[in-house]
Amino acid sequence: MRYTILLVIFIGVYVSATAQKTKCDTIRWAPDVKLTWKDFNGPPDNNSSFKALTNSGMFLYQSYNDKQVTMSTGTQFFSCGSWTKAGSDSLLRHEQLHFDISELYRRKFLKRVLDGSYNKNDHNDRINAIYDEVNKQWKKEDQKYDDETNHGIIQKKQLEWQERIKKELQELEPYSKPQVTIALK
Numbered sequence: 001m002r003y004t005i006l007l008v009i010f011i012g013v014y015v016s017a018t019a020q021k022t023k024c025d026t027i028r029w030a031p032d033v034k035l036t037w038k039d040f041n042g043p044p045d046n047n048s049s050f051k052a053l054t055n056s057g058m059f060l061y062q063s064y065n066d067k068q069v070t071m072s073t074g075t076q077f078f079s080c081g082s083w084t085k086a087g088s089d090s091l092l093r094h095e096q097l098h099f100d101i102s103e104l105y106r107r108k109f110l111k112r113v114l115d116g117s118y119n120k121n122d123h124n125d126r127i128n129a130i131y132d133e134v135n136k137q138w139k140k141e142d143q144k145y146d147d148e149t150n151h152g153i154i155q156k157k158q159l160e161w162q163e164r165i166k167k168e169l170q171e172l173e174p175y176s177k178p179q180v181t182i183a184l185k
Helices: 089-113 122-151 155-171
Strands: 003-006 026-028 056-064 068-078 178-184
Touching: 056 089, 056 122, 068 089, 068 122, 089 122, 089 155, 089 178, 122 155
Parallel strands: none
Antiparallel strands: 003 056, 026 068, 056 068, 068 178
């Protein structure tokens, strides 16, 4: 018997688009894809002191049978949930790194899953538990990034973060694949 589960996981707070006429794209993360201010189509939060917000997250699709689990994962940027009040090049680099950090934690999630061993009775619960743990880590890291860089204002710290995230993405390159298959025991 074959089962299919569709599990869509959005990391971050989704800000729904209003009735404005905006282009609502979803952009998949790729090493050569860089955000532009034209990608930020959500309505700005005028009550926020922030100048911009990036809404990005990970998606996960699973299908399985008694012998294996096939997982498709990726990182996406949600244009209608992302906004800017006033954009500069340095602020855009800061927002890009939020997107990159989302991808980094997708890879960390995938590494953790692939490092495990699963059977047909426990794989779903265990994969969800790993997701929950990695999601908490991602949220803490994303907040630490904003705190240490003062939302991109402290350029020295911004550059340090950019180099560190770039290095970590390279180290986790083996986990950049969009689809993996896990044998069940």
